[in-house]
Amino acid sequence: MSNVHPTAIIAPGAELDSSVTVGPYTVIGPHVRIGAGTTVGPHCVIEGHTTIGENNRIFQFNSLGAIPQDKKYAGEPCELIIGDRNTIREFCTFNIGSPGDAGVTKVGNDNWIMAYVHLAHDCMVGNNVIFANNSQLAGHVHVGDWVILGGFTVVHQFVRLGAHSMSAMCSLLFADLPPFVMCQGQPANARSMNFEGLRRRGWTPERISGVKAIHKALYRDDLTLEQAKERIATMALERPETAPDVAMMNDFLAGVSANRGIVR
Incomplete structure (x- = not known):
């Protein structure tokens, strides 16, 4: 050769x-x-x-x-x-x-x-x-797909990172990071959703609005994880365009270990 x-x-x-x-x-x-x-x-x-x-x-x-x-x-x-x-x-x-x-x-x-x-x-x-x-x-x-890890990010064994999620530089992940979530810190805390990344991938404003609603249920409405999952499940009926994103989020949350939990 x-x-x-x-x-x-x-x-x-x-x-x-x-x-x-x-x-x-x-x-x-x-x-x-x-x-x-x-x-x-x-x-x-x-x-x-x-x-x-x-x-x-x-x-x-x-x-x-x-x-x-x-x-x-x-x-x-x-x-x-x-x-x-x-x-x-x-x-x-x-x-x-x-x-x-x-x-x-x-x-x-x-x-x-x-x-x-x-x-x-x-x-x-x-x-x-x-x-x-x-x-x-x-x-x-x-x-998952489309994940971005900032420099010097460290991920603990058995942790899962959902699609379109993102970590800031020097983040330390001990818990599962749900889809779309941006995190930062040691240990990492949820900061927002990766809305700019979704825009760059051509997502419509309506679909991004659905992800914002998912974020609100998961992080802003003072719900338990089980309550948030129930709230998110209803969104597919109210916003049909969010159905694939709701399904992905709830599939991910269904696999969360009680011992590990999610980045909060």
């Missing part, structure tokens, strides 16, 4: 599309598969049972597919799966899954992941997310 640098080490068994580019001194293990159009920069290590899709840009000094930082791990063939069209900047560490969960760490499509981001074992990351520099996800974290 003329687009693999002669100093790169590609183990027998690795499957790379003929259009993949690999930079100097990169090491790729025997169970790695990389799809068409992906570029891998210099001094990367890609190992384990790792599958990388098409047209990704992986910059220098990344470690992808290493074993989980989990003392219980005993060599099981767990996986890291990365989708298409992702940008992964310098010094990121994505670990494979663990047998204590689904055994897979997964990253979706069209994500923008900046330098020094850590994805621990069994994280599930959706599509179109932005993780700013030094965002750190502990094990088993689930991240």
